Amino acid sequence: MANNNIAANQDSHFFADVCKFFDHAARFTHHDAGLLDQIKSCNSVYRFRFPMRKGDGFEVIDAWRVEHSQHQSPTKGGIRYSEMVNEDEVMALAALMTYKCAIVNVPFGGAKGGIKINPKNYTTLELENITRRYTVELIKKNFIGPSVDVPAPDYGSGEREMSWIADTYAAMNPGQLDAMGAVTGKPLALHGIHGRKEATGRGVAIAIRECVSVAEDMQKLGLKPGLSGKRVIVQGLGNVGYHSAKFLTEFGATVVGLCEFEGAIYNDNGLDVDAVFQHRKATGSILNFPGAKSFAHSGEGLEQECDILVPAALENQLTIHNIRNIKAKIIAEGANGPTTPEAEAIFSQGGGIIIPDMYCNAGGVTVSYFEWLKNLSHVAFGRMSRRFEENSNLNLVNTVESITGISLSPDQRASIIKGASELELVNSGLEDTMIRSYHEIRNTFKNSGEIDTLRTAAFVGAINKIAVSYQNLGVWP
Structure with missing residues (x-):
């Protein structure tokens, strides 16, 4: 981001x-004030420091793990590696995870972790040492485990770091059958799941597709239903931003702008996201991409002409200082907390729609849930049923052909007979989750008559579900 955004x-x-x-x-709810306070507050905040050897000396690393709510077990949330991370941010992200899981009906409480480092300043061995030591500290305080608290990747971390965590946890818990369920976002070789890496971006694209499919809502914005022809600007070309842009393009939208910390590019005729990605890999920057206009500051890219804006980088990118300059009619929050409350009020009063982060970027935790289930069951999705489905479908096709006398082409036979792979089952489950959850939020919004935004409706739904959980636990009457 631009320096002023980092300061913000x-x-x-x-x-x-x-x-x-x-x-x-x-x-807009009718719950006891004490129960609301319990739902809102962070239950457990663990701040710790540990030394690591760097060169000829030592460096002390600051780290956190926050478990916001144990109304469901285990708690769930990623680990952020960033020199900007702080306790307030980790608490906020943990709280959002609680509400996010409730919104998409995933039975986890919310948690989040943070390590205050810039990964680029450390060797691979140093990062491994930091990650393993962080894991040991969590184990000592019972802040990690398949039935306690399950970390995942976040900004600055990925499959590699999750594999180190999994290995460290398994080594310190010998004989624990479900040890691999202590962390998600792992490589496939370490019992990860197909589709996890792109899950958040795919979920963002599905959320947008579902939003723009509602003719009534699009009419109010002066837009035609559907993604075809919609112009999109994406902020962030990391995992979430890249996959959001990729799947939106597949769904028929046109990506006209991309923003990164070094600046932004824009082309009203559309950008080839993969070509931009390769250009950045070769030059170290998205700037000066052939055929695109370049902007020195990321913030300028957000303010260009488009129908949909996808902030998929960091929090607090849309504030009272720039929200009036945003020309998009729909903001889809791929990142956590990119829009401040004051900015949202201005944008919503102007008639725009914000697809809230708690729902929009829930694809990651949804597929993490699938991975956790896979680890507990110790069998890949589709492994026991795929061949049976194919044989059953083959018998059906053969029977129909013999009765009707019509022969299908090899391609037709293959598409009908094929059993579902793990990736196909994961993507199907993710799509179903995102579609159902969007309309649940929208129905709350439309049926209330008082609720002002989709975010408020999402919060109302989450609060009601969490309140029921506490009541079922006997904590509240």
């Missing part, structure tokens, strides 16, 4: 913003 991140009160959204939504 450091000075922000992210958790307070999440609480503002919560308090606003709580007014």
